[in-house]
Amino acid sequence: MTTTIESPRAPRTVRRGGVNWEKWGWIYMRVSGVVLVVLIFGHLFVNLMLGDGVKALDFAFVGGKLSNPFWQIWDTLLLWLALIHGANGMRTITNDYAHNRLVGVVLKGAILAATVVLLILGTLVIYTFDPCPAGSPADLLASFCTAG
Amino acid sequence: MPGISAETVPSPAPRGKYPLPRLTKPKAPAGTIYRGNVGMWSWVLHRITGVAIFFFLLVHILDTALVRVSPEAYNAVIGTYKNPIMGLGEVALVAAIGLHALNGLRIILVDFWAWGTKHQKLLQWIVVILWIILLIGFVPRHLMNVFSE
Numbered sequence: 001m002t003t004t005i006e007s008p009r010a011p012r013t014v015r016r017g018g019v020n021w022e023k024w025g026w027i028y029m030r031v032s033g034v035v036l037v038v039l040i041f042g043h044l045f046v047n048l049m050l051g052d053g054v055k056a057l058d059f060a061f062v063g064g065k066l067s068n069p070f071w072q073i074w075d076t077l078l079l080w081l082a083l084i085h086g087a088n089g090m091r092t093i094t095n096d097y098a099h100n101r102l103v104g105v106v107l108k109g110a111i112l113a114a115t116v117v118l119l120i121l122g123t124l125v126i127y128t129f130d131p132c133p134a135g136s137p138a139d140l141l142a143s144f145c146t147a148g
Numbered sequence: 149m150p151g152i153s154a155e156t157v158p159s160p161a162p163r164g165k166y167p168l169p170r171l172t173k174p175k176a177p178a179g180t181i182y183r184g185n186v187g188m189w190s191w192v193l194h195r196i197t198g199v200a201i202f203f204f205l206l207v208h209i210l211d212t213a214l215v216r217v218s219p220e221a222y223n224a225v226i227g228t229y230k231n232p233i234m235g236l237g238e239v240a241l242v243a244a245i246g247l248h249a250l251n252g253l254r255i256i257l258v259d260f261w262a263w264g265t266k267h268q269k270l271l272q273w274i275v276v277i278l279w280i281i282l283l284i285g286f287v288p289r290h291l292m293n294v295f296s297e
């Protein structure tokens with residue numbers, strides 16, 4: 001494999017104006033990373049460490065959490081920040097390894113499509129979730145569904 | 149008028165005054181300060197863990213979405229998180245996230261803070277130590293939850 005290194009005097013195009021998206025992506029990875037440390041370790045602590053940990057997870061547990069606006073906002077931030085951070089990282093990796101232009105475009109298109117679909121789906125789940133669906137056995141639901 | 153040929157362009161750097169550097173071809177692509185160093189391994193691991201977490205997250209959003217299907221459907225899938233093999237998978241996931249997060253914070257400190265750049269070797273060790281402490285706190289408790297009745 002040969003690599004040509006351009007002469008330092010070769011003419012180059014200098015960017016003028018416009019948004020430097022690559023720079024904002026770089027900043028986003030760092031800002032979202034710091035916030036995600038809190039969001040993810042909080043999520044893991046509540047779901048895996050408190051009480052019986054993973055054994056306590058079921059529909060009623062999620063019903064209890066997602067009927068609380070605090071956890072709705074927590075999960076929304078977690079969803080958006082983590083998924084966009086991960087997708088942007090996957091884009092960087094694709095740029096590094098996909099030397100064929102078409103392959104790169106297809107892979108990045110797939111990453112973008114999956115991200116958009118899951119952001120919409122996940123957000124809808126958080127805000128349209130019904131913790132007490134009619135007709136479901138009461139023992140599968142949170143206790144507040146039957147109280148009163 | 150004849151076109152300007154290469155010969156007519158004056159040489160920008162007279163030879164005698166600015167001696168050209170002697171370039172020798174390396175025998176093997178090894179021995180840079182970077183390759184094979186801890187810095188390279190933390191980069192490789194940061195990449196691999198990032199990709200692994202990304203794919204987990206794709207599946208995880210789908211499994212959580214089952215709460216919109218029915219309590220039975222959600223319980224069936226979240227039930228698989230409780231079996232011992234998945235329990236070990238969760239240990240691997242938390243180990244991966246712990247490493248990615250701590251190493252990510254190290255990258256941020258090195259990028260924004262001159263002290264971090266200067267003492268980056270020390271920061272590497274702090275990452276390893278905090279990661280081990282995290283796992284000591286998490287793994288026994290999680291395995292007790294997974295393997296208890």
Ligand code: HEM
Nearest residue numbers: 029033036037082086089090092195198199201202249252
């Ligand atoms: C826990 C908090 C997290 C922190 C502190 C963090 C930190 C970072 C930082 C600073 C970078 C940029 C590295 C660079 O520019 O050289 C990065 C890259 C990356 N992150 Fe995260 N991250 C976190 C969570 C996540 C999550 C949840 C995912 C997956 C959904 C993820 C996936 C990735 C990927 C795929 C890359 C690209 C890796 C590469 O370019 O080699 N990260 N992370």
Ligand code: HEM
Nearest residue numbers: 047057062065075078079082122123125126205209212238
């Ligand atoms: C084994 C580890 C994990 C378990 C057992 C777990 C469990 C759960 C549970 C029970 C929920 C339902 C809602 C809630 O509790 O807030 C949930 C939702 C969620 N989790 Fe996790 N989680 C784990 C790891 C992660 C990680 C590592 C991430 C981020 C990278 C994450 C991101 C999310 C998001 C974004 C939602 C909301 C999904 C939606 O919008 O519908 N989880 N998780």
